[in-house]
Amino acid sequence: MNLPSSTSNSANTTSNPPEICENCRSQDSWIIHPARYRSIFTFFCTHCLLRKHPASFCPTCFSFYDSSPPHHSRRVSCSDCGSHTHIHCAGGEAVSPPYRCPPCRDPDSFSFFRPIIDANGVRCVDKSLSEVFLCAAKISAASMSKAVNFAKCEAERRGREAAVAKMRAREALVDVLKLDEKAKLDRDQKPNVSHASTNSVQVKKQNTLVQLDRVKQEH
Numbered sequence: 001m002n003l004p005s006s007t008s009n010s011a012n013t014t015s016n017p018p019e020i021c022e023n024c025r026s027q028d029s030w031i032i033h034p035a036r037y038r039s040i041f042t043f044f045c046t047h048c049l050l051r052k053h054p055a056s057f058c059p060t061c062f063s064f065y066d067s068s069p070p071h072h073s074r075r076v077s078c079s080d081c082g083s084h085t086h087i088h089c090a091g092g093e094a095v096s097p098p099y100r101c102p103p104c105r106d107p108d109s110f111s112f113f114r115p116i117i118d119a120n121g122v123r124c125v126d127k128s129l130s131e132v133f134l135c136a137a138k139i140s141a142a143s144m145s146k147a148v149n150f151a152k153c154e155a156e157r158r159g160r161e162a163a164v165a166k167m168r169a170r171e172a173l174v175d176v177l178k179l180d181e182k183a184k185l186d187r188d189q190k191p192n193v194s195h196a197s198t199n200s201v202q203v204k205k206q207n208t209l210v211q212l213d214r215v216k217q218e219h
């Protein structure tokens, strides 16, 4: 299967800048996969996407595990990156730890996805590279599906928080209206209270005057 040279030269790149692998800075857009990695939405080339998700597939046969890797008895884990290789893919029961997966054995020059250049200089992929690409595409799809679910849960959580905030604001408004009502009632009652207290003072004053008159008369 032939591959396009790169979408970075296509006409629509003026409006859409080429997607770049966040890890190796590759700009070959036709092999860039979207993924949500460590809570950040990002893009990786096929090789980097596989390297960043070592526990999601077998690095030899490229079976996608979809969050359920083979049982401990049927896998061997890489001592460097934690990838899980099928026992039969790693060479059978004779494999004993520490085991290093293919990319960890040669981290400087190994690449999961290195397209073949044919006699005409056209890049193409064979069956094994297609399986690598398909595995990366499945990891990307699973990652984006999780991202969608996360975004949905986040939107629902924020919706619930907004509803609670709205309810609290309404309760606060009711409290303010009640306090305002009470303040009005207090203001309406105050003149009566002061009038009553004035009357009481006047009564006391009159009583005092009467008592003074009595004292004067006695003397």
Ligand SMILES: [Zn+2]
Binding pocket: 021, 022, 023, 024, 025, 026, 044, 045, 046, 047, 048, 049
């Ligand atoms: Zn890359």
Ligand SMILES: [Zn+2]
Binding pocket: 058, 059, 060, 061, 062, 063, 085, 086, 089
């Ligand atoms: Zn395998």
Ligand SMILES: [Zn+2]
Binding pocket: 078, 079, 080, 081, 082, 083, 100, 101, 102, 103, 104
């Ligand atoms: Zn490894």
